[in-house]
Amino acid sequence: MMTRSREVQLKRRPSGLPQPDDFQIAEVDVGTPGEGFVLVKNICMSVDPYMRGRMVDRKSYAPPFKIGAAMNGGAIGRVLESKHPEFREGDYVESNFGWREGFCAKGDVLSPLGKLVAPPSAYLGVLGMPGMTAYVGLLEVGQLKDGETVFVSGAAGAVGSIVGQIAKIHGCQVIGSAGGPAKIRFLTEELKFDHAFDYHGADLLEELRAAAPNGLDVYFDNVGGDHLQAALSHMRPFGRIPLCGAIAQYNATEPPPGPNNLTLAIGLGLTLRGFIVSHFNNLRGEFRQQMEAWIVDGQIRYRETTMYGIERAAEAFIGLFTGENTGKMIVQFEA
C-alpha cells in the first residue's frame, strides 16, 4: 500500500519564464483514508498554461499557489482504497490533485470517470479540460456556423488542435498558426487543416490575408498580443473572437499593450468574449458523449507530448512556453 507520495511544490514565484529551480520536489505522507475518503495513486498529471497565472500572487479566477506547498492541477488516477460508497478499488478518477504521485482525499471532490474509451491521459487532454475548452469555446462562445472561416492560434496545442478539427467537422475552412515546421506539418497533414503557417518571423496579417482572402468569421485566441491584433484587422462583419488564452503574455513582467485596432469591432459588429471551461460545467456530459463518439469514429485525432516521472513535471510545464509540446503535454507516472 502507498503511504508516501512525492509532490512538486512551488519554491518561489517565477519572474518571467519559469525556471526549474522555481520548483522543488518533496516526499510526504499521504495518510490512510478515513470514512468518506479515498486513497488514489495518480497515473498521469496535467501541466497547462493557465497554471502560470496561479504562480503569481494576485486575485484571479483561481487562487494563487502557495509557496512551499504542492500545486494543484488535473490528474487521472486509480483508487487504491476507498471508504466512500461511490468509489471502488481500481476505479479511474479525475481529480484536481495533480503535481503529486498520490493522495488521500474526500470522495466528494473527485470525479469518477466510469468506462474509458481511450487511455487515461486522454482524459487530461482531448477528453478533458482542454478538449472541452475547445468544444465550448468554439461552439458556445464562438457560435460557430457551418462553412465559416476559422483561424486558431496555438493551433498545435492541446486546445488549438481540437478547435481546428471541430471546425472541420462543421465544414469550415480552418487556418492555424504554430511554431516550427514539424507542427505545421502536423496541422496540415495529420489534422487536415486547410492552411497552417509558422508565426516565427511572419507578417501575421499578410499570412491571414493570403490564407483567407475574404476574412475570418471566428478567431479562437489562445495567444493574445500580435495574433489578436492581426486577427482583428482581418475579421468579417459580425465575427466572433473567443478569448481563451494569451500564452504570449503569461510570462511578461510588464503587461504588453493591447490591440490598438479594437475600434474596428464597432463598425464590424465584432464580439470578443472571454471564457474559461468551468463557466460551462453544465455541458460536461454532452461534451464527453460527443467527443468520445468523434474519437471512436476517427473524426478527431489527438497527439500527446509525454514526459515520464514527477521529476520532469517542472520541465514539462516550462516546455509549454518554449513550444516543446505538440498536442497535450502530459506527465506520466510509473505504472
Add this chain to the structure above:
Amino acid sequence: MMTRSREVQLKRRPSGLPQPDDFQIAEVDVGTPGEGFVLVKNICMSVDPYMRGRMVDRKSYAPPFKIGAAMNGGAIGRVLESKHPEFREGDYVESNFGWREGFCAKGDVLSPLGKLVAPPSAYLGVLGMPGMTAYVGLLEVGQLKDGETVFVSGAAGAVGSIVGQIAKIHGCQVIGSAGGPAKIRFLTEELKFDHAFDYHGADLLEELRAAAPNGLDVYFDNVGGDHLQAALSHMRPFGRIPLCGAIAQYNATEPPPGPNNLTLAIGLGLTLRGFIVSHFNNLRGEFRQQMEAWIVDGQIRYRETTMYGIERAAEAFIGLFTGENTGKMIVQFEA
C-alpha cells in the same frame, strides 16, 4: 420656391483635431423635382462624432467623404414640393442629406416622419440615431438586466445621457463620466444618475471603485482608451461592454495602444461587443414607439446644444471633440 442651397464641403482631410478651414461653404443649385423626386428644405442638421471617421480616406463602415463635395449626415426637413406619391408638401422628412440647407432627392431614400411628439431636432437626437444607439446598445448589445450596475462614459453626450436614463428606468445603479462640473451637475441633478465624476485629472479606476464597490455589470463605452482600460479592471463576472465609440481616439494621428488588461475578460467571462445602430434597423419601429412614450411620460429627459446657421456647422462639429455640447449637438437653420 427654394432654388439655391448653401452646403458645407470638406475642403481638405483634417489631421488631428479638425480646424474650421478644413471646411468650406458653397452655394449650389438644388434643381427642381422630377418624377419620383422631392424638394426638401432642412430645418436642422446633425453633427456626430462618427463623421470624423468619414473624413479619413480609408475603408470603413461608411465610405469616406470626398474632397470638394458636400458631406452627408442626418437632417430633418419639410417637403416644399413633391413628385413622389408618399410625400406631400409640409411633411416632415428625415434624410441623410445634412450639411446643406436644402436638397432635391428621390423620395425612396427619404424617411417620412409622420406625426411628431417633440420638436424636429429631437428626431436627430433622443428620438433619432443617438437615442436608438443608446437603446439598442444597452438593451440588445449590453443585455441589461434590471438592477445591475452600469457605467457610461461620455455620459453627458447625445448617446450617454440616454443610456444612463434607460438604465435608471430598469432600476439600475448608474455611474457616468463627463468633462467639467456643469455636465456633472446635469447628470446627477437633472438626469438622476446615482453618481457622476469629472474625468479630467481623475484616477478613473479609483473613481469607479468608490462609486461601485462591487464592480460593474455593464460598461457602455463611448470613449475608449483610458476609460475602457479602467472599466475592464472593475468588471464583475459575466459583465458586458458594448463598444459604441472611442471619441478619445478619433483625432489621434497614431492609433493609441489598446487596453493592456484585456486578458481579464477570460477569467471573468466578459463580453466586448461592437455595434453601430444600423445593425439593428429591424428595431426602429419598436424604438420610436418606446422612446416617444418615455418622453411623453417624462421618464426620459433630453438636452440639446444648438448652434444657429449653416455657417456654424463646422464649429458645431469641432465642438463635439472639445466638449462644447451637453446632450445632442444640433445645427438649426432659419425657419
